[in-house]
Amino acid sequence: MADVRLDGVAKAFGSVQVINDLNLAVDDGELLVFVGPSGCGKSTMLRMISGLEDVTRGRIMIGGRDVTHVAPSRRRVAMVFQSYALFPHMSVADNIGFGLKLARTPPAEIRRRVAEVARTLQIDPLLDRKPRQLSGGQRQRVAIGRSIIRNPEVFLFDEPLSNLDAALRIRMRLEIARLHNRLGVTMIYVTHDQTEAMTLADRIAVVNGGSIEQLGSPMELYDRPANLFVARFIGAPSMNVIPGTVTVEGGVPAIACGETRIRLSAGPVPPGTSDATLGVRPEHLSAVNKGEGDFAGRVEIVEDLGAESLVYLQTGLMADSLTMRVTAGSGLSAGDAIGVRLDPARLHLFDSRGLAIR
């Protein structure tokens, strides 16, 4: 059982600064997800925690112990890689028991513990196979088996599901959540997939350009994104963002987007704000009769997803279309001219630097 703390951690490869001043505390037993676009430094952060990568600056603590200069094998961490990283020449059993064998555990005990781990991961019929005789999902289970057998205190996952097909990804996601519930150990999980992050995480750290943009529970990030980047990154389909100018008329703030004025009930706007961005999630738009609502729109495309539909709208607000999420059977079809209403309580406003105005 261990918490993980990063104090002022930075990493440069040569002259390229990849991670700037990272401060983070992961609680004991927490499942924290690093999510962000490709190349933002997620893997580097994970690899510094595992010890595979040295830090350029700063301090890493695991379970209250300073491990900044401790070898990876002595940090009591386990790592699961996107590529599974199974040894192709070893059987499944030998792969799972690898760490125990290195520690010169008696063969009988290795066999017993491998069997136990294989049973919990439901791969016991596969123990004699070679990795290349397994499917992607089975391989990832073996990799997870290898990592749990030594009872590590911290699990590190680097995009473990990215090589799997969509259906399997959802199943394995569930299994990792179960594993976390059962073992109750600290897990740090890296993904570029915001859905994976939302569904798995106790807390999410949204990473961009080597820094954490925001850290919080999934719903915190969804409901109160700290900036435009988080707002756009979390949630699928993405939040609609509409550029405009903030005005205050008779004490009531509003945002002018082209010809359209939208009244803002969302708190006081700091004086001096002018250029701003309005953000609204697709489910907070609704279709009303033509001529009513906040502005007019024309239905461009309707995507039926079964339980709900995504409606893409052309409006006079900006060149891009807006996305609206409605329950199925809305009766909308391409070409319809409608009015669009925004849920005034669910609007987000961002200043010219992209920071949320609350």
Place this chain on the structure above:
Amino acid sequence: MERENRFWRIVLLALPLAVFAVLVVWPLFSSFYYSFTNWNGFDSRYEFVGFRNFAKIYTDKLFLNAAINTAIWMVAAILLPTLLGLGLALLIDSRIPGGTIFKSVFYLPICLSAVVVGQIWVWIYQQDWGLLNTVIWTVTGERPAIAWLAKPETALGSVIVAWSWQQTGLSMVIYLAGLVSIQEELLEVCEIEGASAWQRIRLVIIPLLTPATIVVIALSVINSLKGFDILFIMTGGGPFHSSDTLAMHMYNESFRKYLMGYGSAISVVLFLIALTIIRIYFRQLRKLDEIHG
């Protein structure tokens, strides 16, 4: 279009095939043919003697001697360069300082012909002013009187060392390429799971280098089977046949004693031995292939 393609395919294949036929197939068949004759190498007259040449092999003490030497030569010439090459590759791969220089230094001998290598080592082994004896002299303070290549006990071993010096560079380069192709993450797993350097090499790196080992051993087998030139330069099979190999023996019988028929019979036997070794090797290879995929 298709027809034109076929035309060029045949033309382009014909030339190398013709060269192969003239330089390999024809000599092969003619030595089969002459092995049943008593031809002396230049007379236009000769007689067929049936299997008499092959019968002679049975009783030829020098043949047995050469066969034993060939076995020693092959085992040593396969083991030494393979193990040394692997060791060097692992050292250089572990990023010791000056690795690139080592790489060039050890690879250099491959660029030399066996004749040059042989001559260099003849100098090294020279009794009075050779490098080896000079070094021994400096270290021990005693002047050694060993004529390495002229003593029956040391001649074959000395040539094997020279040969290994050349071949090690080749296997080192192949192993280095093999090391590069090992997936980085597998080594990181070793690091996280706490493998010692020796455990990593024994349990992970060497098994993963199997494809490279297959190539290295194949080249060593083939090169050592035809290893003749360096022996010819350094000892000529002597002294007292102590470094004779089958290839050397065949040369002596054919071109020194002018027993071309008997020499051909030896070459046929050598050919069959080589064929057997190569077939065994390929059979093992297929088994390995089934495991590694």
